[in-house]
Amino acid sequence: MNRQNCLKGLGAAALAAMAAGSIQADVVETKSGARITGTVKSIDGSTVVVDTDFAGEIKIKQGEVVAISTEKPLNVRLASGTTLQGVLKAEDQAKTVQIVGVDGTLITTVDKVAATWSPGGKDPAVAALERTWAYEAAVDISGKSGNREQLGTALSFRATLATSQDTLQFYSAYDRQVVDGTKSADQFKVGVDYQNNFSGKYSWYARNEGGFDRVKDIELFNVAAAGFGYDFIKKPKQTLTLRAGLAFRYEGYKTPGSDNLKSAGLDFGLNHKLTFDFGTLVNRLSYVPTFEDFANYRATHESFLELPLAAADWKIRLGLSNDYNSKPTTGVEKLDTTYFTRLVLNWK
Secondary structure, eight states: OHHHHHHHHHHHHHHHHHHHHHHTSEEEEETTSOEEEEEEEEEOSSEEEEEETTTEEEEEEGGGEEEEEOSSOEEEEETTSOEEEEEEEEETTTTEEEEEETTEEEEEOGGGEEEEEOTTSOOHHHHHHSOEEEEEEEEEEEEEOSSSOEEEEEEEEEEEEEOSSEEEEEEEEEEEEEETTEEEEEEEEEEEEEEEEEETTEEEEEEEEEEEEGGGTEEEEEEEEEEEEEEEEEETTEEEEEEEEEEEEEEEESSTTOOOEEEEEEEEEEEEEEEOSSOEEEEEEEEEEBSSOTTOEEEEEEEEEEEEOSSTTEEEEEEEEEEEESSOOTTOOSEEEEEEEEEEEEEO
């Protein structure tokens, strides 16, 4: 009998422990009646993210959520701008949410919650406006000896200062290829690009790029442009932006007697970025015709797939680039195409 009582006591203790374990979890209830237990990671006005033991992070449409309760306090900002720190408690009957904090209790509904973040953290809206520099450096060195002597070097650098409202980029690149003592590429460029997303999918931009291309006999080139952009796709993992504006294009040639190009013109650009689970695909296209002669234009293109390596900051970049000048100097090909495999380092 004592043994049976002992077993019953152990069973009751086990059930109590299990019940206590279930209580120590956040609970999210949906309109369909589903109850998800775990830890509420964030609420952003459209999505509730819950970290669960059985399925990892689950994203739930906020419009489908009717009740939330949390064990630990959160900073909560409502759509009205009111901010309060406290635990969330669901009222099953009224389908409302109580925010219980040291400064009092506020009753609201789930749809009124605009954002949450951990105590001591930053409001996501404030963090999104903070400027943080991000850098990347890429290198590609190749060589060959034997029947032919070949040495190729490509270096590039990009610094990006981005927020949800604007993006500032500085970049430079150098490409030099020598085959049997003869240069097949000797090009350098440096540029700055600024884009301001002033209204939804609309933006304005200003850019300037200059450098030289000695194989094409260009001692100095420069393209200055400004205009407007529109985001055909603007999602967390994919963007597609079309640009259109005015430009001024200059090309100064080294060969005596060559007529330098100085002309205003148009500026068109297309920028695309798609992020996969395994990597990132980037496409960039630029087209700059002159007003003096629309058949005289320069078009540049770059596409690459970037794949992460074992070290988080290192990536491998596979791609190609094209540089087309519709009216080059005598003896110079219109199109240059480069295929590349580059090692890329990213840091902040």
